[in-house]
Amino acid sequence: xxxxxxxxxxxxxxxxxxxxxxxxxxxxxxxxxxxxxxxxxxxxxxxxxxxxxxxxxxxxxxxxxxxxxxxxxxxxxxxxxxxxxxxxxxxxxxxxxxxxxxxxxxxxxxxxxxxxxxxxxxxxxxxxxxxxxxxxxxxxxxxxxxxxxxxxxxxxxxxxxxxxxxxxxxxxxxxxxxxxxxxxxxxxxxxxxxxxxxxxxxxxxxxxxxxxxxxxxxxxxxxxxxxxxxxxxxxxxxxxxxxxxxxxxxxxxxxxxxxxxxxxxxxxxxxxxxxxxxxxxxxxxxxxxxxxxxxxxxxxxxxxxxxxxxx
Amino acid sequence: xxxxxxxxxxxxxxxxxxxxxxxxxxxxxxxxxxxxxxxxxxxxxxxxxxxxxxxxxxxxxxxxxxxxxxxxxxxxxxxxxxxxxxxxxxxxxxxxxxxxxxxxxxxxxxxxxxxxxxxxxxxxxxxxxxxxxxxxxxxxxxxxxxxxxxxxxxxxxxxxxxxxxxxxxxxxxxxxxxxxxxxxxxxxxxxxxxxxxxxxxxxxxxxxxxxxxxxxxxxxxxxxxxxxxxxxxxxxxxxxxxxxxxxxxxxxxxxxxxxxxxxxxxxxxxxxxxxxxxxxxxxxxxxxxxxxxxxxxxxxxxxxxx
Numbered sequence: 001x002x003x004x005x006x007x008x009x010x011x012x013x014x015x016x017x018x019x020x021x022x023x024x025x026x027x028x029x030x031x032x033x034x035x036x037x038x039x040x041x042x043x044x045x046x047x048x049x050x051x052x053x054x055x056x057x058x059x060x061x062x063x064x065x066x067x068x069x070x071x072x073x074x075x076x077x078x079x080x081x082x083x084x085x086x087x088x089x090x091x092x093x094x095x096x097x098x099x100x101x102x103x104x105x106x107x108x109x110x111x112x113x114x115x116x117x118x119x120x121x122x123x124x125x126x127x128x129x130x131x132x133x134x135x136x137x138x139x140x141x142x143x144x145x146x147x148x149x150x151x152x153x154x155x156x157x158x159x160x161x162x163x164x165x166x167x168x169x170x171x172x173x174x175x176x177x178x179x180x181x182x183x184x185x186x187x188x189x190x191x192x193x194x195x196x197x198x199x200x201x202x203x204x205x206x207x208x209x210x211x212x213x214x215x216x217x218x219x220x221x222x223x224x225x226x227x228x229x230x231x232x233x234x235x236x237x238x239x240x241x242x243x244x245x246x247x248x249x250x251x252x253x254x255x256x257x258x259x260x261x262x263x264x265x266x267x268x269x270x271x272x273x274x275x276x277x278x279x280x281x282x283x284x285x286x287x288x289x290x291x292x293x294x295x296x297x298x299x300x301x302x303x304x305x306x307x308x309x310x311x
Numbered sequence: 312x313x314x315x316x317x318x319x320x321x322x323x324x325x326x327x328x329x330x331x332x333x334x335x336x337x338x339x340x341x342x343x344x345x346x347x348x349x350x351x352x353x354x355x356x357x358x359x360x361x362x363x364x365x366x367x368x369x370x371x372x373x374x375x376x377x378x379x380x381x382x383x384x385x386x387x388x389x390x391x392x393x394x395x396x397x398x399x400x401x402x403x404x405x406x407x408x409x410x411x412x413x414x415x416x417x418x419x420x421x422x423x424x425x426x427x428x429x430x431x432x433x434x435x436x437x438x439x440x441x442x443x444x445x446x447x448x449x450x451x452x453x454x455x456x457x458x459x460x461x462x463x464x465x466x467x468x469x470x471x472x473x474x475x476x477x478x479x480x481x482x483x484x485x486x487x488x489x490x491x492x493x494x495x496x497x498x499x500x501x502x503x504x505x506x507x508x509x510x511x512x513x514x515x516x517x518x519x520x521x522x523x524x525x526x527x528x529x530x531x532x533x534x535x536x537x538x539x540x541x542x543x544x545x546x547x548x549x550x551x552x553x554x555x556x557x558x559x560x561x562x563x564x565x566x567x568x569x570x571x572x573x574x575x576x577x578x579x580x581x582x583x584x585x586x587x588x589x590x591x592x593x594x595x596x597x598x599x600x601x602x603x604x605x606x607x608x609x610x611x612x613x614x615x616x617x
């Protein structure tokens with residue numbers, strides 16, 4: 001199986017999710033100009049992405065301090081339309097609960113689930129991948145086989161299978177999403193460890209009598225950390241989509257805790273008459289995923305040392 | 312590969328044991344007696360040692376016998392087979408749509424790289440890649456289904472009954488699945504065509520006075536399309552995952568919908584059957600693609616056949 005399978009599609013395909021690469025080789029005068037214009041456009045995109053994620057994060061963290069309506073009780077008539085006003089600017093949902101409050105508390109779920117499970121996957125996958133790449137041999141073969149087995153399931157099907165076994169709860173959800181995000185990190189960390197383990201500074205450390213544990217944590221880890229973290233953004237985007245899909249199918253966080261996917265799902269019955277019930281959470285969701293993709297891509301281009309290290 | 316297959320099947324079989332509580336109590340509901348529990352355990356083979364159970368389960372699964380659903384009393388495989396055509400049609404239609412749109416777009420954006428359409432497409436495809444099936448499906452259903460009334464929003468007509476209605480009903484779900492693929496395919500192909508256009512033989516073809524279109528299609532497209540084909544094969548896993556969402560969204564009687572229904576009704580055996588069927592199909596197809604790729608491109612054969 002190819003080495004790229006665990007990564008998000010765009011990464012696996014070697015393409016940039018936000019911008020196509022410039023014309024290969026030849027650079028004409030107009031090519032340079034557009035590349036520069038592109039560079040600026042991409043910086044603006046990145047700034048917008050940071051602003052959006054910052055806003056969502058601040059609102060999600062500070063939700064308890066804000067004068068928000070309760071997310072699980074009606075505050076007005078059902079399906080009030082959004083408008084430019086102080087009272088419920090995003091309108092109300094099918095049974096009159098505040099959409100603004102639900103969207104913000106939903107952000108809490110989506111972001112904390114997404115970020116936490118990717119961090120868990122990063123820790124587990126990074127460790128396993130480094131060990132596999134550094135020690136090689138049988139250990140590498142065992143970890144590789146386990147990894148391939150996880151990848152043998154289409155992601156959403158794996159997620160649904162885990163959901164079918166365990167009771168729906170926050171820990172289950174975070175655990176299964178962490179399992180889903182682990183293989184990519186195993187592959188990345190393994191490739192990185194492989195390329196670094198013969199480098200001079202590792203040989204120097206070993207000849208000074210450093211233990212394997214010390215080489216792994218003090219020599220390899222700092223070198224791999226940035227490329228792993230930069231990929232984390234892209235994987236957070238993938239995981240948030242997975243969580244949203246699960247919630248949309250009614251198998252995510254149990255109600256009444258709001259989640260973006262769940263909000264879209266409840267709005268779907270009113271698509272013909274009150275499309276805003278679907279579109280409000282959908283737009284918020286889309287902007288968040290897009291922001292993670294934009295930032296992840298920039299981070300990857302900046303910190304990805306794989307290409308240079310492997311050649 | 313063999314080890315992977317073993318782990319996958321073993322983990323799937325073990326699914327039933329991992330669940331909370333006894334599968335028998337889930338299946339029996341209120342009508343529960345020690346006698347019945349024993350009976351169910353015996354039926355499911357839960358009273359035998361693990362290795363023996365695995366052996367007999369795999370032997371049965373190899374002949375597509377995944378047991379009988381306790382809910383519908385139907386063999387699991389027959390309910391999968393009944394629904395398989397819907398899911399396959401969706402996946403194929405989506406793949407076809409994606410390639411039909413992606414190839415011309417990639418040709419144009421590579422030919423006029425950095426042109427207006429190219430820049431517009433680069434933004435548009437970022438958005439497409441970031442939009443999950445359940446959001447995209449509802450947006451399409453709203454604008455093309457509810458508003459424009461061009462396509463039905465829910466329901467499925469079997470192909471044999473009315474091919475035209477069938478295609479009309481399948482179009483929106485297939486398009487939902489295709490949009491993400493279109494974005495990824497067109498970007499990959501565009502980058503590859505741009506690289507191919509730098510080759511000497513393209514220059515030679517141009518200098519012979521062949522038209523741009525001819526050079527693009529006859530000289531550049533074929534050698535650029537190999538990684539696209541690999542990706543198209545690998546995208547099957549995503550199409551299956553997307554099909555689960557899309558089938559539930561558009562109320563289509565496919566395998567994905569069966570999976571969701573089975574999870575909601577705690578029909579563990581059906582879930583197990585679908586999961587192992589899909590995973591095995593996925594593994595086999597991916598392995599076939601790896602072989603097929605080398606067969607398709609002589610240059611790869613040289614590199615990998617050591």
